[in-house]
Amino acid sequence: MNVQFRPEPAASVSVKTAIADCDIHPARATATELYPFLAKRWHEHLETYGKQAYQGMMEGPPYPKAQPNASRRDAYPPEGGPQGSSLSFMQKQLLDPHNVALGVLNPLATGQGLRNHDLSAALATAVNDWQIDKWTSKDSRLKGSIVVGNEDGPTAAAEIRKRAGDKNFVQVLLLSRNVEPLGQRRYWPIYEAAQEIGLPVGVHAFGFGGNPITASGWPSFYIEEMVGHSQCQQTALASLVLEGVFERFPKLKMVMIEAGFGWAPSLTWRLDKNFERLHSEVPHLKRKPSEYIRDHIWWTTQPMEDPERREHLFELIEWIGWDKLLFATDYPHWDFDEPSRVLPAGVSDANKQAFYLDNAKKLYGIA
Amino acid sequence: MTRHVIAPVDELPPGTRKFLTIDERPIAIFNIKGEFFGLLNRCPHQGAALCEGPLIGLAQSSDPGEIEYTKLGEIIRCPWHGWEFDIRTGQSYCDPKRFRARAYPVNVEPGSSVVKGPYVAETLKVAVESDYVVVDL
Numbered sequence: 001m002n003v004q005f006r007p008e009p010a011a012s013v014s015v016k017t018a019i020a021d022c023d024i025h026p027a028r029a030t031a032t033e034l035y036p037f038l039a040k041r042w043h044e045h046l047e048t049y050g051k052q053a054y055q056g057m058m059e060g061p062p063y064p065k066a067q068p069n070a071s072r073r074d075a076y077p078p079e080g081g082p083q084g085s086s087l088s089f090m091q092k093q094l095l096d097p098h099n100v101a102l103g104v105l106n107p108l109a110t111g112q113g114l115r116n117h118d119l120s121a122a123l124a125t126a127v128n129d130w131q132i133d134k135w136t137s138k139d140s141r142l143k144g145s146i147v148v149g150n151e152d153g154p155t156a157a158a159e160i161r162k163r164a165g166d167k168n169f170v171q172v173l174l175l176s177r178n179v180e181p182l183g184q185r186r187y188w189p190i191y192e193a194a195q196e197i198g199l200p201v202g203v204h205a206f207g208f209g210g211n212p213i214t215a216s217g218w219p220s221f222y223i224e225e226m227v228g229h230s231q232c233q234q235t236a237l238a239s240l241v242l243e244g245v246f247e248r249f250p251k252l253k254m255v256m257i258e259a260g261f262g263w264a265p266s267l268t269w270r271l272d273k274n275f276e277r278l279h280s281e282v283p284h285l286k287r288k289p290s291e292y293i294r295d296h297i298w299w300t301t302q303p304m305e306d307p308e309r310r311e312h313l314f315e316l317i318e319w320i321g322w323d324k325l326l327f328a329t330d331y332p333h334w335d336f337d338e339p340s341r342v343l344p345a346g347v348s349d350a351n352k353q354a355f356y357l358d359n360a361k362k363l364y365g366i367a
Numbered sequence: 368m369t370r371h372v373i374a375p376v377d378e379l380p381p382g383t384r385k386f387l388t389i390d391e392r393p394i395a396i397f398n399i400k401g402e403f404f405g406l407l408n409r410c411p412h413q414g415a416a417l418c419e420g421p422l423i424g425l426a427q428s429s430d431p432g433e434i435e436y437t438k439l440g441e442i443i444r445c446p447w448h449g450w451e452f453d454i455r456t457g458q459s460y461c462d463p464k465r466f467r468a469r470a471y472p473v474n475v476e477p478g479s480s481v482v483k484g485p486y487v488a489e490t491l492k493v494a495v496e497s498d499y500v501v502v503d504l
Contacts, residue, residue: 066449072415073419073446334448336447341413341414
């Protein structure tokens, strides 16, 4: 049965103070919306040959999603197009009612991870220009993420340097599942350039590197993909630490986006314990893995960890640090976190202020 | 408890739903195969507009490999996180101990009784010759 009478977006019971939303997914209203930012040569290429990623699936996600476009059913813009494709509706449904002072855009499934590196780079540039044109120049609350053709380090680094000092962007965006684990040296030019222009690198769940969502093959269910993101993120983070990325790029800051944070303590304990015994294998590391993680890593909250007893959540956050969490909704995706509902009672005003806004403003350099 | 007149029956044919606000509460009234149901249009989980979700059936399994699909069209699935509620009772199938959607009784009353009875017709004129959908809040 279809909805017959579409109501206005529900007036939200939201947090009273301003917040930062560190994971918003802007969408294209039409398949050709990037064309004005792409050379004519690529229009014809896309229509003739398409986009080939490092995976068997040519089109669409490897798993069906729980809602259409993996997005909230109430987020279709009234003027048509998929969820997240209208600035005015995003303002009405997300930015205004939830008092969002800073919204970080993370465009997905754009130019990342294509086997044709020239196409990947052209699409990344187009998506970055599109973020300015359609979003950040029209609403100063929104800030973009520099998308790069991530499998070609030098070209990606050039795209990052091209955006140096551009206040439309607050981070460089990577995904967690690439051709190789993220600490490998093919990706080092990206970290070098990000450190040079002073922006953090966000690592968002998903990716097109051709590897399954689990470390031991393709699982049956979407729910396994949903929980599998934390495995991929652990692989990425362990690789970044153990390859010595933070030793080589000591000012680099990274954000773990949409992959949870409940696993951070156990991964770190295990890394530290083995580091004591296997230090001679990784002599380029001067400090314990936990120290690199504590100093270089920030975490977005959505999908928020939700243990039965709130003390467990507080202990977990105590370990990670209230200064390292960045609130995020994941709008317009279906597993959206409503800002007034994510924290249980018993959090101090100072910690709430850090969690909802101040950590993000500080990390992303927003006054 | 106040009885509110929602609409003439003809305006809410089977397969439709109507959204309205009564006493500042967002309400949705459904006509499912001629039966009427009322729900608070706010998901008890995180506050989404629950009644914008699709109506589905209930998939349950008594033993591995045995799947029963019942209550066809009587389970409302939240447009955000997909939580499922029984439209007849508001019962949650995700976390029945902690969460329940607020269900309101809906009836069809003849216009003659609506004119006389303890009803509030929020926005419509009532004619005695029709039947009306009425919700108790």
